[in-house]
Amino acid sequence: MFNKRIKIKALLQNDATDYEATVMGWVRTFRNNQFIALNDGSTNNNLQVMAALGLLDETTLKRITTGACIKATGKVIASLGKGQKVELQATSIEILGDSDAEKFPLQPKKHSLEFLREIAHLRFRTNTFGAIFRVRHSLAFAIHKFYNDRGFVYMHTPIITGSDAEGAGEMFQVTTLPLDGTAPKNEDGTINFKDDFFGRSTNLTVSGQLEGELAAMAFSDIYTFGPTFRAENSNTTRHLAEFWMIEPEVAFADLEDNMNLAEDFIKYIIGYAMEHNKEDLEFLAQRLVEEEKAKPQNERSEMDLIEKLEFVVKNDFERITYTEAIEILRESNHNKKKKFQYLVEGWGIDLQSEHERYLVEKHFKKPVILTDYPKDIKAFYMRQNDDGKTVAAMDILAPGIGEIVGGSQREERMDKLLKRMEEMHIPAEELDWYLDTRRFGACPHAGFGLGFERLVLFVTGMTNIRDVIPFPRFPKSAAF
RNA sequence: UCCUCCUUAGCUCAGUUGGUUAGAGCAUCUGACUGUUAAUCAGAGGGUCGUCUGUUCAAAUCAGACAGGGGGAGCCA
Numbered sequence: 001m002f003n004k005r006i007k008i009k010a011l012l013q014n015d016a017t018d019y020e021a022t023v024m025g026w027v028r029t030f031r032n033n034q035f036i037a038l039n040d041g042s043t044n045n046n047l048q049v050m051a052a053l054g055l056l057d058e059t060t061l062k063r064i065t066t067g068a069c070i071k072a073t074g075k076v077i078a079s080l081g082k083g084q085k086v087e088l089q090a091t092s093i094e095i096l097g098d099s100d101a102e103k104f105p106l107q108p109k110k111h112s113l114e115f116l117r118e119i120a121h122l123r124f125r126t127n128t129f130g131a132i133f134r135v136r137h138s139l140a141f142a143i144h145k146f147y148n149d150r151g152f153v154y155m156h157t158p159i160i161t162g163s164d165a166e167g168a169g170e171m172f173q174v175t176t177l178p179l180d181g182t183a184p185k186n187e188d189g190t191i192n193f194k195d196d197f198f199g200r201s202t203n204l205t206v207s208g209q210l211e212g213e214l215a216a217m218a219f220s221d222i223y224t225f226g227p228t229f230r231a232e233n234s235n236t237t238r239h240l241a242e243f244w245m246i247e248p249e250v251a252f253a254d255l256e257d258n259m260n261l262a263e264d265f266i267k268y269i270i271g272y273a274m275e276h277n278k279e280d281l282e283f284l285a286q287r288l289v290e291e292e293k294a295k296p297q298n299e300r301s302e303m304d305l306i307e308k309l310e311f312v313v314k315n316d317f318e319r320i321t322y323t324e325a326i327e328i329l330r331e332s333n334h335n336k337k338k339k340f341q342y343l344v345e346g347w348g349i350d351l352q353s354e355h356e357r358y359l360v361e362k363h364f365k366k367p368v369i370l371t372d373y374p375k376d377i378k379a380f381y382m383r384q385n386d387d388g389k390t391v392a393a394m395d396i397l398a399p400g401i402g403e404i405v406g407g408s409q410r411e412e413r414m415d416k417l418l419k420r421m422e423e424m425h426i427p428a429e430e431l432d433w434y435l436d437t438r439r440f441g442a443c444p445h446a447g448f449g450l451g452f453e454r455l456v457l458f459v460t461g462m463t464n465i466r467d468v469i470p471f472p473r474f475p476k477s478a479a480f
Numbered sequence: 481u482c483c484u485c486c487u488u489a490g491c492u493c494a495g496u497u498g499g500u501u502a503g504a505g506c507a508u509c510u511g512a513c514u515g516u517u518a519a520u521c522a523g524a525g526g527g528u529c530g531u532c533u534g535u536u537c538a539a540a541u542c543a544g545a546c547a548g549g550g551g552g553a554g555c556c557a
């Protein structure tokens with residue numbers, strides 16, 4: 001067996017000394033021809049591997065470059081230097097993989113996030129991205145743990161869908177038909193999909209919700225967690241063309257149950273990361289502090305990253321209706337002094353980013369759940385309230401991110417649902433399978449979607465969504 | 481898609497009212513030193529100033545188009 005190594009995290013956590021150990025990892029820096037800072041990704045902390053003078057010949061010494069992969073065996077001893085408790089006094093060092101120092105782009109110095117985005121395939125080897133993606137992993141694991149512990153069934157909804165009527169956004173088409181203009185056409189000039197792979201037009205999913213509702217009508221409580229795709233030409237720090245979404249769907253639940261679930265859920269997974277990724281979060285918090293030093297005093301955050309996360313976990317989210325939110329915005333000094341680009345005047349408008357930011361960051365200074373939006377600015381499947389104007393929708397707005405969750409109680413009454421679909425020009429025949437949930441044993445139910453990357457943004461304190469997914473997909477970009 | 485800012489060495493950036501041979505720090509290479517912590521010290525190499533087209537005696541510098549990137553907006557998660 002090749003691998004009898006100890007992971008660097010485990011080695012550093014152990015206070016014992018004077019034992020033999022083998023480690024493997026990638027060289028971060030090599031100082032003084034003697035001191036190798038070795039990292040294997042288990043933690044941001046490097047192990048200092050000490051190669052005594054004379055241990056290695058000249059040729060091998062030159063091959064220990066930043067980025068090279070090495071195997072080192074030796075004795076773990078109390079460090080003579082000041083920066084670390086223990087170090088490995090090497091008795092043998094083997095180069096597993098060379099790294100040409102003239103070509104390897106990462107240096108032992110600060111790199112801009114913009115530069116690292118261009119070399120996303122190597123950025124895992126930096127402290128910042130090491131921390132981000134270990135936190136991302138923990139959050140993903142915590143999501144499964146949260147729902148599993150509560151008896152939810154993890155449902156795999158399709159990635160390729162035959163439905164194009166969900167209305168959640170522009171879709172990517174899936175086809176094996178030739179793209180050179182020779183694809184079969186109907187008489188009216190549109191493409192005839194009869195001979196396509198699936199015998200019909202298909203797309204990449206924009207949401208697993210509709211299929212999720214079907215499963216909830218059997219298992220009571222389900223969740224999905226998978227990739228979703230939007231072909232929107234969105235060029236922002238919080239949109240991706242390929243992103244991961246968590247969508248629980250719960251039978252026998254109303255809007256309040258839905259809000260409670262979402263709030264518990266968010267608090268749980270953040271708490272999990274705080275417990276299991278303390279070092280990484282502290283590193284990211286420090287990174288943020290350094291970054292904010294460049295900003296003027298009044299633009300710096302009041303709380304550091306850890307304090308902010310603690311605050312979210314320990315305090316109740318603010319819950320207000322859309323109507324109340326409009327009132328707060330309309331009466332705000334900000335609005336009266338015309339500081340909004342879009343002034344808040346009447347009921348019925350969709351809230352702009354600046355309005356959401358004001359509510360979350362200035363007025364309440366905590367996550368806010370907005371409920372009961374006008375039905376005309378929300379999706380067809382949301383349950384209509386008795387006032388005839390609003391629907392039982394809820395959005396959770398997070399400081400610095402904006403909308404992180406969108407959800408609703410679903411319209412379980414067939415007649416009302418059909419009428420709404422007709423008003424919104426959604427073809428009922430396309431969604432006949434979905435309507436079966438209302439035909440056979442319909443019940444009050446609710447659910448929401450949480451954008452995973454937006455959550456990772458919030459927890460890591462990063463500001464560009466392209467930095468919290470390994471290989472971001474966005475307009476004009478699908479490298480790697 | 482819209483608004484706005486940016487593009488000079490591998491990276492991060494200087495570069496004056498247009499003017500002769502475009503600079504620095506880090507990285508790299510060579511050497512020195514050897515308990516270093518983004519090691520230090522000395523030296524060297526490294527540039528089609530994003531691309532194209534104009535204006536001008538003269539363009540990194542001015543203008544336009546295009547490309548790429550940042551930030552903001554819209555669409556949303």
